[in-house]
Amino acid sequence: MSHADAVRSSWARIVRWLDENAPISAQALNPPATEADIRELRDSLGCQVPEVLETWLRCNNGSTAKDSRISIPGGVRLTPHLDSKVFPGGEVFLDCRSIVDRYQNNLRVAEDIGDEDWWEPSWIPVLAEADAHYGLILDAGQRDGSVPVLAYRETDYPKKYASSLEDLLAGMADMLEHGRGDGVLTRGRRASVQNGRVVWD
Numbered sequence: 001m002s003h004a005d006a007v008r009s010s011w012a013r014i015v016r017w018l019d020e021n022a023p024i025s026a027q028a029l030n031p032p033a034t035e036a037d038i039r040e041l042r043d044s045l046g047c048q049v050p051e052v053l054e055t056w057l058r059c060n061n062g063s064t065a066k067d068s069r070i071s072i073p074g075g076v077r078l079t080p081h082l083d084s085k086v087f088p089g090g091e092v093f094l095d096c097r098s099i100v101d102r103y104q105n106n107l108r109v110a111e112d113i114g115d116e117d118w119w120e121p122s123w124i125p126v127l128a129e130a131d132a133h134y135g136l137i138l139d140a141g142q143r144d145g146s147v148p149v150l151a152y153r154e155t156d157y158p159k160k161y162a163s164s165l166e167d168l169l170a171g172m173a174d175m176l177e178h179g180r181g182d183g184v185l186t187r188g189r190r191a192s193v194q195n196g197r198v199v200w201d
Contacts, residue, residue, distance in 0.1 A: 003147075003166055004055040010169035011059050017176040018086065024196030025063075028083040030095055033061035037096040044100040046107070046121035047140045050147045052165045053126065062095025080130035088172065088189045088200040091127035091135055099125055117157060123150065126165075136161060136168075 001009070018026035033041075038057065042049050066081035084092040094102065106119040122141025129135055134153045142148065149168055151161035162168050162184045171183015176191050176198075189200045 003164065004051045006166035007052045007055050007169060008059060010166060010173045011056060013173035014169065014176060015060065017173070018198060021176075022193045022196055022198040025083055025086050025198045028063045028065050028081065028086065029093075030061040030063070030065045032059060033057040033096050037061055041096045041100060045103060045124065047124070049124070050138055050140050050165075052147055053124065053138055056126075056165065056169075057096060060093070062098060063093040064095045064098060067092075083197060084130070086198055087127055088175075088186050088191075090129065090200075092130055094126055094128055098128075102128060119158075123158060138165060 015026065015029065018029070033054075038049070038054060041057075063084045063086050064080070066083050068079045068081075070079060080092055086093065092098075102125045103123075106123075106125070107121065110116060110119040120139075120141065122139055123137045124140055125135055125137045127136040132154060135151075137150045137152060137158060138147050139150055139158075140147060147164060148160055149162040149165060150158035152158040168183065168185045172185050174180065175183055175186040175189070179190060186200075192199050192201060
C-alpha cells in the first residue's frame with residue numbers, strides 16, 4: 001500500500017467512527033478540497049505539497065466547517081468552534097486556507113525575529129491549537145523523499161514527532177476503533193463521546 005493510500009485508509013476509518021459515534025464532531029469536517037483549493041495551496045507555499053497531505057485534504061478539507069472568519073484591520077481572525085478539535089491534543093485539522101495563513105505568518109515571524117531556524121520554508125502546518133503557537137507540521141524538505149511529522153510549541157523549536165502522517169492517523173484509528181494502540185498521537189489517551197462530540201481523556 002502506498003503512503004497516500006495508507007493515509008486515505010486510516011482517515012476513512014476515523015471518519016467512519018466519528019460518523020457513527022460522534023456525529024457532532026463529524027459535522028465539523030469540511031467537504032473534500034477542490035482543485036482550486038489545492039492549486040491555491042500549491043501556489044502559496046514555498047515548497048512542494050506532499051502527496052500524503054494532498055490526499056488527506058482531498059478526503060476532507062480540514063475540521064473547520066463550523067469555524068467563523070471575522071474581518072479585522074489588516075486581515076482576518078479565525079474563531080474556532082469547539083467541535084473543530086477532533087484530535088487527541090485538542091488540535092484542529094487545518095483546511096487549505098488555514099494552512100496557508102499559518103505558514104505565511106510563521107515565515108514572517110521567523111524573518112522579523114531574524115531566526116531562520118524558527119520556521120523553515122519546507123514546514124507545512126497541518127494540525128494546530130486554535131489559539132496558541134502549538135501543533136504538528138509536515139517537513140516537505142527531506143532529501144530522501146520522506147515526510148516526517150514535527151511538533152512545535154511556543155517555547156521550543158520544531159522537533160521530530162513521528163516518522164509519517166500515515167503512522168499518526170493509523171494510531172488514532174486503532175484507538176478509536178479498538179480502544180487500544182500505542183500511537184504517538186494518542187499516547188495512551190482514550191476517546192469517549194459527550195453530547196455527540198469526541199472527547200479525549
